[in-house]
Amino acid sequence: MDKTALTVRLAAPRGSCAGVERAITIVEQALERYGAPVYVRHEIVHNAFVVDRLRSLGAVFVDELDQVPDGVPVIFSAHGVSKSVAAEAERRGLLAVDATCPLVAKVHREVERHHRAGLPVVLIGHAGHPEVEGTLGQVPEGAVRLLERPEDVDALNLPTDSAVAYATQTTLSVDEARGLVDRLSARFPRLVGPAKEDICYATSNRQQAVKAIAPTVEALRVIGAANSSNSNRLVEVAAAHGCPDARLITGADDLDFDRLDGIRTLGLTAGASAPELLVQGVLDALRSRYTVTVEEVRVAEETTIFRLPPLPEREFPAAAD
CATH class of the missing domain: 3.40.1010.20 (4-hydroxy-3-methylbut-2-enyl diphosphate reductase, catalytic domain)
Incomplete structure (x- = not known):
């Protein structure tokens, strides 16, 4: 028939995308250099096929650093981590390799810069998403207000003549984010945004x-x-x-x-x-x-390639059986 x-x-x-390819390659190269197991905090990217393939090569995915034993490398996912996570890895002497997407890292730097300048900072994003948690964790707790819906803009307890800075999660709907930014701008005429939009x-x-x-x-x-x-x-x-x-x-x-x-x-x-x-x-x-x-x-050609971070030369002892 x-x-x-x-x-x-x-x-x-x-x-x-380039950030995802970079993060996956970092895990692959770490496995080649150090051998299995290599630990990864959270899914390196949000795709079960990718995660399962890397797991079959020897990557071990964990939720938190307390699940990472001493003496093995740990990779931070493409979504980024808070400063407290990075500090805990350093305190424990873990060899941490940062696979944060460079465009997420750009948002981290923006939020830090605005906070240092003394501006109130708002972040447009989805509560609980690893990228949002990592971005909020670049500054002291409570220093950044998270906005998810238009009514969150209306509820901001800030003087309307304040200079307010905003950043956004990199993976939002362009149209919805623009609507929230327009609402912020209407309420806070001195709104300060990124030089280039955060949505990647x-x-x-x-x-x-x-x-x-x-x-x-x-x-x-x-x-x-x-x-x-x-x-x-x-x-x-x-x-x-x-x-x-x-x-x-x-x-x-x-x-x-x-x-x-x-x-x-x-x-x-x-x-x-x-x-x-x-x-x-x-x-x-x-x-x-x-x-x-x-x-x-x-609709577009993509030629972006992100450089890989250098992996430390240090060798690791084989994990105990």
Whole structure:
């Protein structure tokens, strides 16, 4: 029986960004230099496929430093850590390797600079996200106010003639963040922002590609993890820009073919921590059921590469059995 024709509009850019690739490479190189185990505080990036592969090579993922034994290296994830975490690693004499995305580190420096200048600082982001926790932890507790919703702006107990500084999580919806910034600016005319917006180029580009595709497809699938901020924002952006059925999937095994029955146009993208291998896996699964025509919709070229930090030369004793 002939297969049904399906046009897949494939977003570009999509998938792993330079910060994610850098963090993964840091773990791989640490494993090569020191041997297993290498400990990683939190998921190096929010993608189970990536984490499971690194775990199979000898990476051990932990929630906190008290789970890291003495005498082994520990890597801080791409989301960054608070100063207290870095200080605890130093106090214990752990060899810490910082895989924080350079664009997250930029936000850290901004928040510190504004705090040192004596400005009230607000951070637009999602409570509990590792990146937000790390950013809040760059200054004394309570020094930065977290804003998640428009009503949080209205509730700020600050004089409206104050010079107020703001920063944002790097993986937010561009449109929602802009709305909050506009609300802040209307309430605090002396608002001070970053010289270049904090939402990273990869997040912005992937959202722009989804905006271009969403009105032209009957359904759209975002490959990513449930705890990935940028992946969830892509689903929201697709729904907000005309796609009637936008959903998050982890990969080919998560494809909901019953929901896709009868459609002729499907949008496909991947969050910034999802490798291209997962995209190709989804396309292969679709080809097993449909006659697939792929139309790539490209809105930007990405050439950013982040340099790797030097790994210390120190050798580590083998872990005890």
